[in-house]
Amino acid sequence: MIQSVETHATIAEAQRAMGADAIYMAGGTLVMRDVNAGVTATRIVRSSDPVLADIRLSGDGVTIGAGVTMAMIAVHRDLTFLAPVARSVGGPQIRNMATVGGNLFAPHPYGDFAVAMLALGARVSVAGQSAAPRPIADVLRERGRIGLVASVQVPRPQAPADFGFLKASRIKPKGVSVLSIAAYLPRQGGRIRGARVAFGAMGPMPLQASAVERVLDGQSLDAATITRAAQVAVEGLDPPTDPLATTWYRREVAGVHLKRLLERMARG
Ligand SMILES: Cc1cc2nc3c(=O)[nH]c(=O)nc-3n(C[C@H](O)[C@H](O)[C@H](O)COP(=O)(O)OP(=O)(O)OC[C@H]3O[C@@H](n4cnc5c(N)ncnc54)[C@H](O)[C@@H]3O)c2cc1C
Structure with missing residues (x-):
């Protein structure tokens, strides 16, 4: 009570x-x-700290207050790369309330926005700590003990095609994730430099797909590379069974959805 x-x-x-x-x-x-x-x-x-509702651009990054809602992100003119992610969270009423901070702590199968933050390599400022912002992977791993999040610092992709997001759900358009995938693939001279790929609903928390990243890094995003990446999609992931899908099903479809996302990003 x-x-x-x-x-x-x-x-x-x-x-x-x-x-x-x-x-x-x-x-x-x-x-x-x-x-x-x-x-x-x-x-x-x-x-009621106003910092929580702040969206501040700085160079090639943006600092997003933990209290910023999905609805605010979906319409922000400088955050168009995150709009599809924000729009994928629940229906309109949920998006009006659901915050960035809350999404980092939302249990499986939630946390679609956190998946995008992980792929982008966001850093997290913890309330009352003067230490440098912490890598989001650490925060997701330690989320029972981390304290309150004040804001997240997110790199902004230089080219729109460098970042992609896909959510697979059974109910369109606002179902909960069977899985979600975010990929940040910055390219130099046509080759991927510093690939980051993250999966949601494929483990107890959003997880980086290190095997996929290794396949993509240094390569051009062509059909052969995409096929190899899809083949290792579930390496190191540990999808649970829940009312939405079994472990077996999630493992079967992860590569298919990753291939679709990468093909979309290759088309630009
Ligand atoms: C019908 C429905 C549909 C949903 N659909 C989706 C979906 O499609 N995708 C998805 O990802 N999620 C979904 N969610 C889950 C949820 O709405 C979102 O994850 C949302 O972002 C949570 O944010 P909140 O501000 O409402 O969190 P709250 O409910 O306020 O808090 C959730 C948890 O986060 C902690 N927390 C919140 N803010 C902070 C902070 N700043 N620092 C530390 N801890 C904090 C709270 O203590 C609590 O443990 C859905 C929920 C419902 C009810």
Whole structure:
């Protein structure tokens, strides 16, 4: 039973107010479900820090406040590369509430936006810490212990075709992921330099597809390379069985969807 809801003026104060009896609530699309089911902490901690709603461009990157919603991203003129990712999260009501910060902590099979952040190599600023922003892969691995996220710093692809996202779901257009894939393939002289590919719903959290990255790196995105990448799609991934799909099914279709995404990116 919830006994208090506290709103703090800064995210650092909210961080200090956390404890074993508290849960932080952003958009509340998941937290409120637990509140209504009576299965959450006794204190809800919130923050009205304006930094959380900030979208700030800097050089070839952008800093996105943890409280920025999917709806805000979907219409931002400088974040068109992320718009398809934001639009893939739930329906319009969910997107109006669902935040970037909450998506990093959303359990399987959720976390489509986090998949894109992982592929882009985003870095995460944790509330109340002056240390350099942390790689998102670390944050996703340690998400029970990391503390509150203040913002994410995201590189902006130089060419639109360098970044691609695909979500496979059973219900169109707003179903939950059977799997999602994001690929960031910066190219120099036609060759991929520093490939990053991430899968969602193919493990307990969004996971990088290291075998795929190794196949793609240094290559041009041609038919032979795409076929080889698809062949190693599930290497190192550990898809669960859930009501949407079995482990077997996810493993069978991962390469097919990766091939489709890479072919789309090759066409530009
Ligand atoms: C009907 C429905 C459909 C959905 N469809 C999708 C979908 O298609 N794709 C998808 O990815 N997700 C989906 N979701 C899940 C969810 O809506 C999103 O993942 C959303 O981004 C979560 O954000 P939120 O702000 O609502 O999180 P909240 O519910 O507020 O919080 C979720 C978790 O994140 C933690 N948290 C929130 N903000 C922070 C922060 N700044 N720092 C540290 N911890 C934080 C909370 O403590 C909590 O543990 C769906 C949910 C519902 C109910």
